[in-house]
Amino acid sequence: MTVLQKSGLEENIRDILEILGEDPNREGLIDTPKRVAKMYKEVFEGIGVEPATALTTTFDSEGYDGMIVVKDIDYYTFCEHHLIPFFGKAHIGYIPNERIVGLSKFARLVELTSKRPQVQERMTEQIARSIHEVLQPTGVMVSVEGQHLCMCARGVKKPGTSTVTTVKKGSFLNDESLIREFERSIASK
Structure with a gap:
């Protein structure tokens, strides 16, 4: 995931928080978009990787x-x-x-x-x-x-x-x- 893509993901998470009625600038949520983007990068790291490569x-x-x-x-x-x-x-x-x-x-x-x-x-x-x-x-x-x-x-x-x-x-x-x-x-x- 490129920095631009990660940044776009962070912005989208921030937008979701706002749409839900939350204040993304409040203390508990300030770093949430960054944390969620990092978490998505980790939990979706298999996208585009052929599973059979594990058995080479x-x-x-x-x-x-x-x-x-x-x-x-x-x-x-x-x-x-x-x-x-x-x-x-x-x-x-x-x-x-x-x-x-x-x-x-x-x-x-x-x-x-x-x-x-x-x-x-x-x-x-x-x-x-x-x-x-x-x-x-x-x-x-x-x-x-x-x-x-x-x-x-x-x-x-x-x-x-x-x-x-x-x-x-x-x-x-x-x-x-x-x-x-x-x-x-x-x-x-």
């Missing part, structure tokens, strides 16, 4: 063909419909074909998909597709749990509700035993 370094699986599960990856993102947060956990399971990736790369992949205005369904698909395309595993399954403030704090106001989205590719599409193994893995503590 792969390794030989050395014959390992069992399921690999990385679970409870925290994420925070913004609903693209209301620009308010939703957050939760992502769970990733895959069966390598010939290539594996460092486990921390899955956290980075989730991070890249969440650092943009998002919907949970697309985020789940982007994670699964990136893994499927880069690693070409036998199968991949991704489950994302989310709590959406647009549902909990406004509108229908149903706090405590959560949404679960799941994408299956390859061998996970038709193999119920793999699906159950993945589900048991993410349910265990």
Whole structure:
């Protein structure tokens, strides 16, 4: 984000405060436009970055063909419909074909998909597709749990509700035993 763009964002935040009836010159709000612009730069840093770039370094699986599960990856993102947060956990399971990736790369992949205005369904698909395309595993399954403030704090106001989205590719599409193994893995503590 260029200085001019950041400045324009700060001015727009200031305008929003005025439209809402606030005085952007009062002590508590003087630096708010600057802080909000800085926060937006951070939380939307994934815009324009292809999520699959998180998986660029792969390794030989050395014959390992069992399921690999990385679970409870925290994420925070913004609903693209209301620009308010939703957050939760992502769970990733895959069966390598010939290539594996460092486990921390899955956290980075989730991070890249969440650092943009998002919907949970697309985020789940982007994670699964990136893994499927880069690693070409036998199968991949991704489950994302989310709590959406647009549902909990406004509108229908149903706090405590959560949404679960799941994408299956390859061998996970038709193999119920793999699906159950993945589900048991993410349910265990």
